[in-house]
């Protein structure tokens with residue numbers, strides 16, 4: 267029955283050009299963050315009274331965590347919809363998610379203006395059950411813990427702790443269920459965050475169905491990242507691409523994209539604001555760019571034949587990642603009007619920290635896949 | 649084939665759980681309204697002379713440093729509210745600026761400070777209850793010892809009021825709290841206390857609203873009496889205190905001042921009490937001669953976005969019913985689908 271191959275460490279040197287550059291970026295980020303914690307947020311960011319949230323929140327946390335939905339999207343497919351054939355994708359996706367989420371969590375701390383008070387988020391006397399952000403924070407924290415436990419068999423395997431691993435496996439199904447529920451909750455709520463902003467958010471984005479839009483795009487971005495990463499990892503490690511898995515996966519993904527496009531267009535039409543997208547404005551333009559990113563993949567990987575072409579999968583994956591990112595960027599920054607006179611463009615140190623965050627992820631991903639059993643063993647089974 | 653059937657089963661179970669949980673009674677939450685004893689301010693732009701005494705008094709009462717926008721840095725010249733400026737008088741100018749409170753070829757003033765909303769977005773947003781609304785007097789207060797500095801309140805407020813102190817590694821959120829720290833001494837909002845014309849008036853919002861409506865009903869140009877400082881409730885007994893606000897405390901706990909009512913002429917108002925209904929109402933009310941949108945007050949619906957946001961949240965997560973139902977369904981499905989070898993191999 268089991269046709270998929272067991273994962274194994276990739277091996278090879280830990281120091282190469284990529285890890286070196288990533289290391290430098292990480293060091294740079296550490297230096298900037300040190301400066302930020304000593305001199306305050308204003309010293310390194312372009313944040314201002316009109317734009318209190320910048321790319322550390324919108325890119326590192328909102329987009330970063332959606333990109334880290336590969337683990338959730340694939341696990342859902344394998345364990346909830348019982349598509350065991352995708353099993354080899356679970357571990358690498360889980361690792362990427364684990365890293366992405368842990369970093370998004372860290373990114374929040376960097377951005378908090380009064381981080382030493384963060385324990386209040388978990389203190390019953392302080393929590394505000396009405397706050398969307400409270401729900402997001404709790405679910406993300408819980409999900410990070412769940413993912414670490416889900417991933418722990420990899421570590422236990424490495425160190426040969428068979429007994430503990432077997433015990434853990436008994437409860438794996440519950441972890442999987444929790445690991446599916448939690449991201450559904452907080453990914454949708456990340457969108458609900460902007461409901462309370464009211465009419466400060468452009469009507470093309472301010473909608474009560476925003477939780478659904480965020481949930482669907484998080485799932486889409488999860489699959490898109492798996493496509494993207496599989497192509498990239500195969501190229502980097504000179505391994506064969508698992509086309510047998512990626513081709514049908516792309517079809518599943520397109521199904522979700524179709525549902526999303528229907529909901530998104532239906533919503534702006536029903537609320538009667540579609541006309542706003544035809545007005546000559548940055549918002550109107552951004553709406554259609556965002557939309558195009560979701561529609562174009564149907565032209566690129568719409569047929570079975572096209573889906574067998576890794577280059578096409580790669581491009582479609584990038585487009586969908588962009589589309590989901592635009593949705594978040596548009597609602598929180600571009601379509602957010604806080605009153606005249608405020609401008610925001612990320613400052614250089616701000617950009618370097620965001621870059622450093624992605625570098626950290628790449629660095630750890632490479633180090634772990636080279637030493638721990640994560641990627642499918644090359645050449646076995648197929 | 650069996651895999652396809654299981655796929656469908658899983659899909660059905662999951663949707664069934666979601667639909668089932670969604671059918672549980674939903675408590676849509678209405679927009680809140682002001683508590684009966686709500687305190688607030690009435691700002692009447694037609695009475696304001698732009699002296700900015702209120703800004704200086706606010707800085708002093710809240711221990712805030714001066715902020716400069718000029719090269720010589722001689723005096724406090726903020727351009728907007730900030731983490732260190734809770735109250736600011738802004739000026740509207742048009743054309744030749746000949747007539748006060750005229751939209752065309754005129755000028756006007758407008759006060760910007762926290763509106764103390766009946767259903768505040770900042771309170772709904774704050775994850776750690778650092779922003780709270782007093783159930784009795786309705787003042788929206790800030791607690792820096794709880795605040796984590798996430799700035800969700802800053803993004804959420806429709807008036808752009810709470811501001812973070814970016815220049816400080818230990819920065820706080822700054823916003824007007826109606827001088828609640830002075831109340832225990834019987835002193836009220838510093839801006840109203842110093843305002844020479846009564847353009848900024850402190851009192852119970854209900855009383856202030858009645859006063860605002862009285863003014864709107866009068867004919868422009870007619871002569872009437874304007875209170876100054878604190879608006880006394882109609883039934884409040886008059887004590888004779890000293891002008892420096894150091895008199896005895898009256899029954900309501902305010903230090904008494906001499907009666908400072910004076911006679912003046914009624915301005916040409918826009919027939920609208922700003923804050924009576926906006927977002928369910930605010931405790932700070934405004935009158936103006938120039939349309940409110942022109943002087944920077946947003947055009948808001950009578951329902952709050954906090955109500956919409958909390959309705960969505962509680963529909964999905966109220967009592968954790970839906971999440972638990974979905975978790976149950978997911979566990980059931982996952983239990984069948986997680987194979988024993990999953991742990992062994994991946």
Ligand code: SF4
Pocket residue numbers: 695696697698699700701702703737757759839842843844845846847848
């Ligand atoms: S003190 Fe009164 S008159 Fe002077 S600027 Fe303030 S509100 Fe206007």
Ligand code: SF4
Pocket residue numbers: 761762763764765768769770771788804805806807808809810823
């Ligand atoms: S004006 Fe803004 S800060 Fe003041 S209570 Fe309303 S939402 Fe909160």
Ligand code: SF4
Pocket residue numbers: 773774775776777778779790794795796797798799800801802810821
């Ligand atoms: S910045 Fe402070 S007061 Fe504002 S929402 Fe965050 S924790 Fe609450």
